[in-house]
Amino acid sequence: MTLRLGIDVGGTNTDAVVLNERAELLASFKSPTTPDVTSGIRNALDGLVQTHPALDLGAIKHAMLGTTHCTNAILERSNLNRVGLVRIGAPATLAIPPFVGWPEDLRAAVGGQHAVVEGGHEYDGREIRPLDIRAIKEAAKSFEGNVDTLAVVGAFAAVDASHEKRAGEALRDVLGDLPLTYSHEIGSLGLLERENASILNAAVVDAARAAASGFERALREHGIDARLFFSQNDGTLMALDYAVRYPILTIASGPANSIRGAAFLSGVRDGAVVDVGGTSTDVGVLVHGFPRESSVTVEIGGVRTNFRMPDLVSIALGGGTRIHRTGSLRLGPDSVGYRITADALVFGGDTLTLSDVAVAAELATMGDPSRVNSLDRSLVSAVLTRVRVTCEDVIDRLKTSADPIPVVLVGGGSVVVPADLAPASEILRPANYDVANAIGAAIAQCSGEIDRVFSLDQHSRAEALDIAKQMAVDEAVRAGADAQTVEIIDIQEVPMAYLPSSAIQIRIRAAGDLVLA
Amino acid sequence: MTWNLTHDDIERIAIGAGILGTGGGGNPYRGMTRARLQLDQGHQLQIVGLDELPDDALVVPIGGMGAPTIGLEKIGRGDEGKVAIEELESQLGVKVAATVPVEVGGGNSFTPMIAATQLGLPTVDADGMGRAFPELDMVSYYFDGVAPSPIVMVDCQHRKVIIRDVSDTRMLERMARAMCVQLGGSAMVADCPIPVRRLRETCIPNTLTLAHRIGDAVLTAQHQGNDPVGTICEVTDGRVLFGGKVVDVDRRFERGYNFGRLRIAGLGAWEGSTARIDLQNEFLICQVEDEVLAIVPDLITLVDSERGNPITTEVVRYGLRVTVLGIPAPPQLTTEQALHFVGPQAFGYEEAYRPLERREAVGWRG
Numbered sequence: 001m002t003l004r005l006g007i008d009v010g011g012t013n014t015d016a017v018v019l020n021e022r023a024e025l026l027a028s029f030k031s032p033t034t035p036d037v038t039s040g041i042r043n044a045l046d047g048l049v050q051t052h053p054a055l056d057l058g059a060i061k062h063a064m065l066g067t068t069h070c071t072n073a074i075l076e077r078s079n080l081n082r083v084g085l086v087r088i089g090a091p092a093t094l095a096i097p098p099f100v101g102w103p104e105d106l107r108a109a110v111g112g113q114h115a116v117v118e119g120g121h122e123y124d125g126r127e128i129r130p131l132d133i134r135a136i137k138e139a140a141k142s143f144e145g146n147v148d149t150l151a152v153v154g155a156f157a158a159v160d161a162s163h164e165k166r167a168g169e170a171l172r173d174v175l176g177d178l179p180l181t182y183s184h185e186i187g188s189l190g191l192l193e194r195e196n197a198s199i200l201n202a203a204v205v206d207a208a209r210a211a212a213s214g215f216e217r218a219l220r221e222h223g224i225d226a227r228l229f230f231s232q233n234d235g236t237l238m239a240l241d242y243a244v245r246y247p248i249l250t251i252a253s254g255p256a257n258s259i260r261g262a263a264f265l266s267g268v269r270d271g272a273v274v275d276v277g278g279t280s281t282d283v284g285v286l287v288h289g290f291p292r293e294s295s296v297t298v299e300i301g302g303v304r305t306n307f308r309m310p311d312l313v314s315i316a317l318g319g320g321t322r323i324h325r326t327g328s329l330r331l332g333p334d335s336v337g338y339r340i341t342a343d344a345l346v347f348g349g350d351t352l353t354l355s356d357v358a359v360a361a362e363l364a365t366m367g368d369p370s371r372v373n374s375l376d377r378s379l380v381s382a383v384l385t386r387v388r389v390t391c392e393d394v395i396d397r398l399k400t401s402a403d404p405i406p407v408v409l410v411g412g413g414s415v416v417v418p419a420d421l422a423p424a425s426e427i428l429r430p431a432n433y434d435v436a437n438a439i440g441a442a443i444a445q446c447s448g449e450i451d452r453v454f455s456l457d458q459h460s461r462a463e464a465l466d467i468a469k470q471m472a473v474d475e476a477v478r479a480g481a482d483a484q485t486v487e488i489i490d491i492q493e494v495p496m497a498y499l500p501s502s503a504i505q506i507r508i509r510a511a512g513d514l515v516l517a
Numbered sequence: 518m519t520w521n522l523t524h525d526d527i528e529r530i531a532i533g534a535g536i537l538g539t540g541g542g543g544n545p546y547r548g549m550t551r552a553r554l555q556l557d558q559g560h561q562l563q564i565v566g567l568d569e570l571p572d573d574a575l576v577v578p579i580g581g582m583g584a585p586t587i588g589l590e591k592i593g594r595g596d597e598g599k600v601a602i603e604e605l606e607s608q609l610g611v612k613v614a615a616t617v618p619v620e621v622g623g624g625n626s627f628t629p630m631i632a633a634t635q636l637g638l639p640t641v642d643a644d645g646m647g648r649a650f651p652e653l654d655m656v657s658y659y660f661d662g663v664a665p666s667p668i669v670m671v672d673c674q675h676r677k678v679i680i681r682d683v684s685d686t687r688m689l690e691r692m693a694r695a696m697c698v699q700l701g702g703s704a705m706v707a708d709c710p711i712p713v714r715r716l717r718e719t720c721i722p723n724t725l726t727l728a729h730r731i732g733d734a735v736l737t738a739q740h741q742g743n744d745p746v747g748t749i750c751e752v753t754d755g756r757v758l759f760g761g762k763v764v765d766v767d768r769r770f771e772r773g774y775n776f777g778r779l780r781i782a783g784l785g786a787w788e789g790s791t792a793r794i795d796l797q798n799e800f801l802i803c804q805v806e807d808e809v810l811a812i813v814p815d816l817i818t819l820v821d822s823e824r825g826n827p828i829t830t831e832v833v834r835y836g837l838r839v840t841v842l843g844i845p846a847p848p849q850l851t852t853e854q855a856l857h858f859v860g861p862q863a864f865g866y867e868e869a870y871r872p873l874e875r876r877e878a879v880g881w882r883g
Binding site: 089091092093094095096100101120122123124126128129155156158189190191192304397492493505 | 546547550551554584586587589590591592593594595673674675701702766823834
């Protein structure tokens with residue numbers, strides 16, 4: 001019998017779950033999140049052992065981590081690496097220099113060091129100019145001592161990555177073996193968005209390594225010898241070494257995990273997921289068991305990127321949300337957060353929170369219910385009505401048709417959501433709803449993506465599609481998927497308009513079940 | 518009227534130009550970023566009405582030619598427009614007084630402003646399409662059949678192509694297109710300058726102001742939580758043709774153009790029916806079953822159903838939830854002479870042009 005461990009490090013709690021080979025939940029434990037990842041994970045594992053003495057942690061062969069570590073580094077501008085960027089494309093691309101549109105504090109936090117050099121390719125693989133190695137070496141000298149990591153982006157690197165690779169070698173000749181992000185490994189067409197994503201990726205290298213080594217250390221201390229994975233934005237997994245190279249892909253893994261976990265626990269493949277935490281509520285949409293992706297360009301920390309991210313609406317509503325009674329009734333947006341076990345009325349505190357209202361309405365049992373006996377009934381019903389209207393509005397905004405859809409409620413705070421929302425055909429609150437995100441991490445699939453431009457002079461469209469599909473499948477297998485289970489989950493083609501000699505950009509994603517030993 | 522654009526104005530024009538672009542015209546975000554950089558560097562983007570300029574002042578129509586996907590990746594050098602205009606001036610021995618867009622759609626609303634500000638010139642509040650079209654001969658300035666020869670093409674390496682003594686605009690388009698491909702799929706094109714007197718007779722006036730008004734309405738609706746799609750219809754006299762989810766994107770190449778067809782499965786009021794939209798770089802015709810809901814030169818625009826943001830032809834993909842809008846073409850595009858260049862037959866359709874206004878409203882978003 002081998003086991004899987006899923007851990008989700010959220011803003012309020014670090015949740016740990018253990019599943020068996022049939023994906024049945026054997027144990028779960030919630031522990032407060034700590035500033036350093038290691039001790040939070042350590043506490044959660046300690047809790048698992050103490051509450052489930054029969055559990056054999058040594059049988060854990062796969063461990064999956066979902067973490068907001070890199071997200072928070074960017075949002076808080078803390079623990080970021082100083083990045084040296086080389087853009088290859090001059091004299092093209094000079095019209096918009098690197099870092100344009102960045103918030104000043106984020107640019108300062110990553111140092112803003114950059115050079116734009118001659119080179120790069122046309123859409124058809126011709127060189128714009130020969131690569132200017134001398135300029136790259138000069139840039140490297142100016143970076144010396146001022147940067148921790150490197151990023152290289154080249155025009156049409158998706159068509160020909162050779163200039164990026166040669167530039168990387170030249171930088172390392174001068175600067176030694178600094179961590180280096182190649183843009184062709186990070187994103188698709190769209191130079192500026194890919195450049196931004198590459199810079200951010202290089203900026204969170206140390207944060208990702210800290211999370212990865214903290215995860216490894218905490219597991220080792222508990223005698224767990226397992227393959228380690230990080231979960232990523234689309235609810236799929238990547239192996240630890242992949243995640244350390246592409247940490248930027250973990251950026252929205254928390255909500256993605258809860259959506260996937262909700263799908264798994266409820267059996268719903270298409271519907272809405274409402275995940276109510278301590279501080280906030282994320283509402284997302286399930287399409288064929290996967291989180292629906294956002295169709296608009298996603299900004300991370302104020303920077304425009306082209307990542308795939310779940311289509312989410314986040315609102316400031318959670319179990320710890322404060323209820324303000326002075327003047328007109330207001331819910332939040334402030335929350336007592338992890339202090340709920342001290343501050344809420346039912347826990348002996350003096351702050352009225354949404355959890356207190358849930359207890360008064362007999363929707364939840366926690367703390368001392370007698371402490372909310374005296375709450376005005378009309379207040380309780382007004383608060384619950386407000387919660388209902390808020391949730392119904394958000395679900396309506398995400399829905400694509402007027403027909404009601406299944407709604408899955410997950411997260412520790414979801415008890416406050418009424419069980420008869422108008423846009424819902426049915427409301428499901430599955431067992432273990434409160435650890436759906438950690439379960440989502442534990443059961444996630446491995447995925448691979450290919451994004452390239454093919455010249456149709458050399459291949460027919462069908463041949464190009466076949467090559468691209470195989471590359472995506474190979475990527476998924478490299479990321480840890482079982483080759484037998486890999487399926488193509490998304491195909492996109494972008495033609496190069498206006499050109500007599502045809503070329504198409506093909507982007508394909510494949511995903512499959514994790515290889516179980 | 519003289520109008521110096523602010524950062525906020527630029528954002529509004531970008532959104533409005535994206536909507537008027539009917540899926541093409543170049544990436545509005547790139548244009549917006551470049552325009553804002555000019556302001557940051559202390560330049561003014563000055564817009565003038567046609568009445569501000571003397572009759573014999575020369576105005577140069579200018580715009581980027583090339584594939585939208587290429588523009589997304591291979592950003593320009595920044596001064597191609599200025600170099601093209603200077604070359605044109607030197608070839609002709611004249612001085613130009615202002616620039617004017619050939620098309621207001623997409624990023625090409627900003628191209629003339631950026632070239633103009635680098636030369637210390639204003640840009641005229643007008644264009645030659647009131648939207649975007651794929652070809653150089655589809656500009657209202659040339660509907661009388663007189664080709665804008667010479668033209669100057671400049672790429673990011675400052676390589677120049679001068680095409681002169683070509684009287685047929687369709688031949689001019691073919692020659693320029695072939696060169697554009699050799700230059701890496703994108704080039705700046707400056708047309709032979711036009712006297713203001715003649716521009717007044719041939720242009721679609723006040724289209725930069727219109728783009729601004731549309732963008733302002735969309736942003737206001739988004740901020741106030743109102744329906745942005747309904748707002749776009751009010752401002753443009755447009756209507757919702759269809760709403761649904763993109764279920765198929767089939768594109769192919771013929772004669773150097775990108776032809777294709779989208780299929781959109783109806784949602785809400787359109788549940789159970791499927792819309793088809795053909796494109797040649799821009800959207801050309803929208804049909805539900807056998808009924809034509811809109812056809813060129815009327816504008817067919819795809820917007821994100823929730824936010825009202827425009828969706829261009831190169832980024833439209835499976836699964837997007839979109840609203841299809843029909844917007845009546847400016848009257849300058851619907852004369853017999855104009856339809857010869859921009860009507861259904863110019864794009865190979867046999868069906869006669871039936872303007873949007875005469876159709877029964879398929880459904881206003883309410």
